[in-house]
Amino acid sequence: MEKILTMRQHRIASIPADGIGPEVIEAGLEVLDALTARGVGFTLKIDRYDWGSDYYRRHGAFMPADALAWLRTADAIYFGAVGDPNIPDHISLWGLRLQICQGLDQYANVRPTRILPGITSPLRNVGPGDLDWLIIRENSEGEYAGQGGRTHRGRPEEVATETAIFTRHGVERIMRYAFEQAAARPRRHLTVVTKSNAQRFGMVLWDEIAGLVSHDFPNVTWDKELVDAMTMRMVLKPRGIDTVVATNLHADILSDLAAALAGSLGIAPTGNVDPSRKNPSMFEPIHGSAFDITGKGIANPVASFWTAAMMLEHLGEKPAADLLMRAVEQVCTNGLLTPDLGGKATTKEVTRAVCEALRGMNA
Ligand code: GGG
Numbered sequence: 001m002e003k004i005l006t007m008r009q010h011r012i013a014s015i016p017a018d019g020i021g022p023e024v025i026e027a028g029l030e031v032l033d034a035l036t037a038r039g040v041g042f043t044l045k046i047d048r049y050d051w052g053s054d055y056y057r058r059h060g061a062f063m064p065a066d067a068l069a070w071l072r073t074a075d076a077i078y079f080g081a082v083g084d085p086n087i088p089d090h091i092s093l094w095g096l097r098l099q100i101c102q103g104l105d106q107y108a109n110v111r112p113t114r115i116l117p118g119i120t121s122p123l124r125n126v127g128p129g130d131l132d133w134l135i136i137r138e139n140s141e142g143e144y145a146g147q148g149g150r151t152h153r154g155r156p157e158e159v160a161t162e163t164a165i166f167t168r169h170g171v172e173r174i175m176r177y178a179f180e181q182a183a184a185r186p187r188r189h190l191t192v193v194t195k196s197n198a199q200r201f202g203m204v205l206w207d208e209i210a211g212l213v214s215h216d217f218p219n220v221t222w223d224k225e226l227v228d229a230m231t232m233r234m235v236l237k238p239r240g241i242d243t244v245v246a247t248n249l250h251a252d253i254l255s256d257l258a259a260a261l262a263g264s265l266g267i268a269p270t271g272n273v274d275p276s277r278k279n280p281s282m283f284e285p286i287h288g289s290a291f292d293i294t295g296k297g298i299a300n301p302v303a304s305f306w307t308a309a310m311m312l313e314h315l316g317e318k319p320a321a322d323l324l325m326r327a328v329e330q331v332c333t334n335g336l337l338t339p340d341l342g343g344k345a346t347t348k349e350v351t352r353a354v355c356e357a358l359r360g361m362n363a
Contacts, residue, residue, distance in 0.1 A: 008042035010315050013074035013280070017052035017096060019289025020299035021080020027301035027351040028078065028308045031324065034355035038363075040320040047074060053084035053092055062095035068103045071280060076311050079284035080304075085291050094146070097284075101139055102146075104279035106272035107170070108177045109137035109248075111255040111286065112310070116302070118332035119263035119341055126238055126261075133258055134185065135244045136178040137251030139272055141170045142202075144248040164247070166202035171209045177275050178245035179217040185243060190222040193230050193246035193254065206247070231257060259286055266300025266340040269307035271314060283311040297346045300338040302328060305354060319363070327357035 016022035051063035145165035196203035259268035285303030312321040337343025
């Protein structure tokens with residue numbers, strides 16, 4: 001009997017959104033096309049969604065009411081950036097990115113940091129191999145719980161609250177996820193970041209739960225650090241850091257610092273992951289819409305490529321993800337860098353070079 005070979009297909013929802021988002025996501029899709037054209041054993045079906053700030057201007061919402069139902073039909077989401085100079089940032093962020101992350105319970109925001117070969121860190125005597133971190137950002141509650149309000153608007157007696165919420169459920173699940181990630185890395189070390197000297201309720205709960213969860217991971221060493229001290233440690237002793245877990249806000253700040261120490265925000269990827277896999281996870285460059293360089297053709301597409309590799313790994317396509325990263329590293333090593341990394345290359349030149357590297361590379 002003739003054997004029928006079926007090719008795996010992954011369905012990707014692409015949401016380029018705002019600013020340089022469409023430029024870097026288009027570059028990422030081009031590179032993914034070059035990758036799958038090699039015959040890597042799977043195909044990608046791309047569903048394109050035009051949601052974002054322009055959609056908001058036309059429809060009064062950043063995405064349709066049934067958007068999450070559409071996204072649930074995908075295996076993963078490939079997101080660009082959100083933010084528009086004419087719309088307050090808190091409207092656009094909550095209207096799109098946070099609606100998706102919270103609506104699809106993507107409670108773990110995973111942010112790897114490495115200095116890629118060919119890229120120079122602003123830190124003295126720190127090169128590839130010296131800085132290899134995985135920052136886990138709690139992505140469903142904390143300072144982004146959306147609890148608070150304003151009364152007596154515009155009057156001298158105006159009051160505003162912004163309440164951080166830490167639940168045992170939320171802290172325990174992110175802590176467990178962080179210990180699991182640390183256990184899977186060579187150095188098996190986790191640093192739990194809080195501000196539990198000054199914030200004596202939610203942050204102390206974090207410390208307590210870290211202690212409890214650590215008993216289930218005897219192979220992982222761990223320590224605690226206050227967020228202010230962590231910024232110094234990242235700059236002064238980067239080699240001693242491996243996996244880091246922190247609250248929604250703290251990890252957001254730390255990972256921008258991490259990206260800068262690795263060379264540029266333009267290379268940093270992230271995954272908004274639902275570890276239960278009941279919902280699709282969403283992958284995006286860490287950077288925002290960058291309106292100062294939108295349309296100039298110089299946005300760094302490396303974060304978008306690394307993001308695509310993270311997405312492939314999540315989809316179970318690790319060999320293809322590794323191949324893609326090898327192609328990116330080859331291009332960086334050859335010195336083809338965009339202006340944020342001190343080079344003169346355009347988005348298109350870097351994209352073309354990565355596609356060519358993919359075509360010429362042995363598996
Ligand atoms: N691609 C990431 C992105 O668009 N970020 C927009 C932003 O403003 N994020 C703020 C945050 O996540 O805290």
